[in-house]
Amino acid sequence: MKVRAQIPTADNCNNFSIATGSETAVGTTLDNLKAAIGGETGASAKYAAFAKAAKEQGYDQIARLFEATSAAEQIHIGLEYALVSEVEPDFEKPTAPDCSDEATDLNLISGACGEIYETSDMYPAFIKKAQEEGNAKAVQVFTRAKLAESVHAERYLAAYNDLDAADDDAFYLCPICGYIHKGEDFEKCPICFCPKATFTAF
Template structure:
């Protein structure tokens, strides 16, 4: 993802449309925040399961990518939970069972498909509703997650294509928005502009 002159968002980016065959049930913004937390929690659990499987199958770099992406989902959960707690103080985060795990190539495709759904369907739909309700905080949180998920999908597809030709690159996680950069050639996050020195390497 390229760094732009301004932080990307709904007012200066054109890739926020909801897919024509949307599969996302849309409720109130509060309901959507809870749904997003449930989805991100499921993704976190899935990616940690896939990381363990990748390492057992001998795919160390893929394992690190799954771990970095799982940590990114925790960032999104925390951002969303902060808003939910303000509106519904009694809300409790959901518990999710670990899913079945398969060969690493299929797990990478599963990860990519999930991230594509979130970036092209779920989050754009939730952003649109939050805009209608005038909830700018939710728009900002959903936007950061939406943009990060697109990069996660790209990384998963890249790992899938190069599964049998891995390199030594590390993955760097932005602690603010969950963006992940592969390699060392960057100075700041292209989503929130956080500087590289605060990133966590995997």
């Protein structure tokens, strides 16, 4: 993802269309925040299971990618939970489900499919509703998650295509929005402009 002159938003980007035949159930923004927390909780647990499987199958770099993405989903959960807590202080996060795994190549495809759904369907639908309700905080949280998920999908597909040609590059996780960069060649997050020095390496 290229760094632009301005931080990307739902108003200055052209890739926020909702997928044709959207499968996302859209409620109020509060409902949508809770649904996103549930979805991200499941994704984080799934990627943690996939990381363990990748390590056991001898794919150390891919294990690190899954670990980084699991941590990224936790960032999204935290942002969404903070907004829900402003309205419902007693709201409890859902329990992470038990997750199974398969061969690492199939786990990468599963992960990519989930991230593509979130970036092309779920989050655009939630962003539209938050815009209709005038909830600027939710628009920003959903937007940053949506943009990060598209990069997660890209990382998974790249890892799938290079499954038998891995390198030693590290993955770097933005602590603000959950963007993941592969390799050392960057200065800041292209989504929220957070500086490289604050990123966590995997």
